[in-house]
Each structure stands twice: as structure tokens, then as C-alpha cells.
Amino acid sequence: xxxxxxxxxxxxxxxxxxxxxxxxxxxxxxxxxxxxxxxxxxxxxxxxxxxxxxxxxxxxxxxxxxxxxxxxxxxxxxxxxxxxxxxxxxxxxxxxxxxxxxxxxxxxxxxxxxxxxxxxxxxxxxxxxxxxxxxxxxxxxxxxxxxxxxxxxxxxxxxxxxxxxxxxxxxxxxxxxxxxxxxxxxxxxxxxxxxxxxxxxxxxxxxxxxxxxxxxxxxxxxxxxxxxxxxxxxxxxxxxxxxxxxxxxxxxxxxxxxxxxxxxxxxxxxxxxxxxxxxxxxxxxxxxxxxxxxxxxxxxxxxxxxxxxxxxxxxxxxxxxxxxxxxxxxxxxxxxxxxxxxxxxxxxxxxxxxxxxxxxx
Amino acid sequence: xxxxxxxxxxxxxxxxxxxxxxxxxxxxxxxxxxxxxxxxxxxxxxxxxxxxx
Numbered sequence: 001x002x003x004x005x006x007x008x009x010x011x012x013x014x015x016x017x018x019x020x021x022x023x024x025x026x027x028x029x030x031x032x033x034x035x036x037x038x039x040x041x042x043x044x045x046x047x048x049x050x051x052x053x054x055x056x057x058x059x060x061x062x063x064x065x066x067x068x069x070x071x072x073x074x075x076x077x078x079x080x081x082x083x084x085x086x087x088x089x090x091x092x093x094x095x096x097x098x099x100x101x102x103x104x105x106x107x108x109x110x111x112x113x114x115x116x117x118x119x120x121x122x123x124x125x126x127x128x129x130x131x132x133x134x135x136x137x138x139x140x141x142x143x144x145x146x147x148x149x150x151x152x153x154x155x156x157x158x159x160x161x162x163x164x165x166x167x168x169x170x171x172x173x174x175x176x177x178x179x180x181x182x183x184x185x186x187x188x189x190x191x192x193x194x195x196x197x198x199x200x201x202x203x204x205x206x207x208x209x210x211x212x213x214x215x216x217x218x219x220x221x222x223x224x225x226x227x228x229x230x231x232x233x234x235x236x237x238x239x240x241x242x243x244x245x246x247x248x249x250x251x252x253x254x255x256x257x258x259x260x261x262x263x264x265x266x267x268x269x270x271x272x273x274x275x276x277x278x279x280x281x282x283x284x285x286x287x288x289x290x291x292x293x294x295x296x297x298x299x300x301x302x303x304x305x306x307x308x309x310x311x312x313x314x315x316x317x318x319x320x321x322x323x324x325x326x327x328x329x330x331x332x333x334x335x336x337x338x339x340x341x342x343x344x345x346x347x348x349x350x351x352x353x354x355x356x357x358x359x360x361x
Numbered sequence: 362x363x364x365x366x367x368x369x370x371x372x373x374x375x376x377x378x379x380x381x382x383x384x385x386x387x388x389x390x391x392x393x394x395x396x397x398x399x400x401x402x403x404x405x406x407x408x409x410x411x412x413x414x
Contacts, residue, residue, distance in 0.1 A: 024412045027405055034402065200394065252398050259394035337390045 002089050022221070025090045026214060026241040030249035033086040037078055037253030045257060045264045048072035053120050055265050062322070062330045071262055074116045075254060076270015080109045082250035083277075087243050095239040096151065100144060101280045102243070107140040108189050108276035112268030120267075127268075137186050137272070144280060145181030149174055156232035156286065163289050163357040166230050184288045185279035191298035192275030193268060194305055194324045199260035201326060201340045205347040206274045207251035209294045212351045213281045214244030219358065220285045229358050237285050247277060260337050294354035297347050301325050 006019035018024055048054075054070040084102065091098045111133060119127040128136075152158045158177045162168040172180065196202035219225045221238025251274070257263045266274075275298070282291035292299060301324045308323035320328040329339045 018412060021412055024409070027409045027412075030405055031402070252401060256395055256398055260390045 001093065003092055022218060022238045022241050026218070026245035029086045029090045029242045029245035030252075032089060033082040033246040033249030034253045036082040036085055037250050038256070040081065041078055041253065041257050041264075044075070044078050045072055048074060048264065051121075055120070055267075062327055064330070064336065068262070071265055073120060073265040073267040074113070074269050075257065075264035076109065076112065076266035076268070076273060078264075079250045079254050079266060079270050080106065080273055082253070083243070083246045086246040086249070090246075091242045092239050095236050097236050097284050098239050098243060100147065100284065101240060101277060104140060104144050104185065104280040105273045105277040108137065109269050109273035111136045111140070112193075112270070112272035115272075116267040116269050134186075137189060137276075138182065140276070141182045141185040142178065144185060144283075145178035148181060148283065149177050154233075154235075156234060159232060159286060160288065161232060161286055163293065163354075164360055166361040180288060181283045184283050184291065185276050187302070188279030188282070188291065188295065188298065189272045189275035191295065191302040192278070193271040195298050195301045195326070196266060196271040197324055198326050198330075198336050198340050199262040200255055200258050201343060202271055202274075203251050203255050203258055203266065204340075204344045205295070205297050206278065207248045207255070208344075208347050208351045209278055209291070210244045210247035210251065210281070212294055212354055213278065213285065213287070213291070214241040214248070215355065216287050216290065216358075217241045217244060217281060217285045220287075230361055231358065232286050234285060240281050240284060243277075244281060247274065260340065290354045290357055293357075294347075294351045296350040297343050304328070 003019060003025070006016045010016035010020070019028075049072050053072055053074055055068065055073040084106065087098060087102055093099075111128070115128040115133060118124045127133075149158065155171060158172050160170040160172055160180065162170075192202055192206060195205070216231075217240035218238050219229060220231055220234045221236060221240070223233055223235075226233040254264075254266065254270075258266065278291060278295065282288050304320055304325035305323045307319050311317060311319045321331040322328055326339050326343065330336060334342075
């Protein structure tokens, strides 16, 4: 909305032309989302506490977590509100990719919100059933996949590119493209949700990965840079840098309240939505495999759960002391803050590796 | 009530220790992370000067 206003003002005052630059609006989006969250955050936490929207803690989890019971949850609503307002303010609303990522994120947010609401407000420990949750996630992800396939105007929009290997490009048929989109969005969403088990553990990697995806989006949307770096040119994808900036800003502000000892948890409403946002951006900028590298912490957390469940069902033995992986390290004697910061450091390294794929190909 | 019951299961002594530890370490990680966030914000502002000139 503000972009249209500044473009109109730029006709008379040259200074306003600076708002046409995506990079500038991405930085502004990060700051706007950050300040919205800072302004609304304390009030929201007070209200969540007043309405007794508190997290229940799993009985079989580490005992040190029992003191977290009652901490307000559903703080993800704060993140989503900030992201949505900021994107509507600074994004180019004529760009269909902006709407795809925004609606996909909010769609997953609604699923998470319903789940949280049933668990916390209705005191129904099961929340949304696993089948219903997966069903609705599948609906949103498939709609995104089909829409992106139908609106693809260039071969690059539907090709799978392989990091580090410039000439290894796989043109995907409709079925494969939609299946890959589905896997990336739903997988990323659930992986972030599984990672969200310690204070600040999920949000900081999300901030870092979204920042890096913003760079990929900017480069992919720029004809000169994409040609120079040898990555697919996706016209219009650059605008997603604004959306990624909004995620980073809102995420950082949320971390302010979510850092150990957390004043609020994001809940499924935040975790499912943020994971879906990362997945959707990665699909649009054709960097699914790079997301797999950069989001390595999310991947390992999800894989640890799969291994634990499979091993227990097949052999009756557990591979990890507890799954997801962060609990394993806690039970090994690491302090919660050590696990969190070490996982952040690993993510930083992985994000650097992901960014290196821009040049190393 | 639920929390109290869960805490009782942990054993009083262990619970006491957890509380003492939590009280002692509460401020530090929170403060350091918040200082990191402020630094990131300042870095972002610094980067914005690339365009705003």
C-alpha cells in the first residue's frame, strides 16, 4: 500500500523513488515488523496470561521443563500479525508471489491456531487430530503447488536445480512439481514445529534461513544478478525479499520475548506457519535443496523423531534418549541455553554453506 | 494444580534445586540475547545507509 503511495509521491518529490528499491523496502519491512511486535508484544503477553492461554508441558519430557507449564502460548499470532501488516504495507500487492506466500503462511497459521485453541482453551489435549491436521496442511500445500504450476510462465519456474552443480537441472513434469512442492511445504512446516521445543530454538534459525532466502529471492528476481550467478531468473521473485525481511524482523522481536526464560511460546500457530513460509519461498525461488541444507537443524530434528519412532516400533529400542534431538542433548547434560545457542551456531554455518552455493557452482 | 502435581512427582528436593538454578540464571541469557537483537537491529540500520545517501 505504501509502495503505491510513495510511487505517486515520487512523481513530484524525487526522494520517494528510493522506495522503489526492493532492498530498501526489505530493510524497512524488517524494521517495521520488529517495531510492530515490540509495540504489541507486551500487551499480547499480558492478555494471553490473563486469559490463561498457557502451555501444557509433556509429562514424559525432561523434568526441568515442568516449570515452563503455564507460560503463555500462541505467541505466533503476534509474529503472523506483524508479517501480514508489514507485507501489506511494503510489498508490491500486484505481485502474485506475495499473495501466494502470504496466504500459504496464514493458511498454515489458521491450522495451527485451531490446534492450539482446542488444546489450550478447550483443554482438549489432543487438539486437532493428526489426520485432520495433515489433511488441511495437504490441502493448502496442494493448492499452492497447483497454482504455481498453472501460473508458471518460464521453464525455470518448474525446474529442480541442484546446488553446486550449475548444469544439473531437472525439468519437472506437473505431478513431480506438485509432489515436490507439497513435500517441501508440509515437511518444512512440521520440521519447524518439531524444533520448537526449547526457548528460542525454532525462531532464530527461522530468522537466519528467511534472511538467506530473502537474498536468494532478490538475486533470482534480478535479471543481471541471476545471469551472473548462473541461477534461474524468476521474474517477480525479488519482491519476496520484502516478505522475508518481515519474517526476520518479526522473528527477532519475538525472540526478545521468547529468549530463555521465555515469556511466551509461539505455539503451532507460529511454528507451522513459519515453516510453511520458508518452504513456499524456497519453492518459488527454486531453492528447495538449498533450504534442505540451510534448514539442516529442522531436518535433523524431524529425522530424529522418525528414527526414534521407527526404531522403537521395529526393535523396541530407542536410538536417542529422547526425541526430538534437542531433548536428547538435554538429557545428556547440556543446559537448555547451550543446546539452543549451539543449534543456532550450526544453523549459521549451514546458512553460510547455503549462501556459498550462489558462487560455488 | 496440574503443575503442582507434576512437580510433586519430580520430588521436592529436585524441584527446589531447579527453582534455585532457574532464579540464578534467569537474567543473564535473556539480557545477552536481547543485546544481540539490538546489535542486529543496528547492523540493519547500518546496511540501510548503503541505499540512503
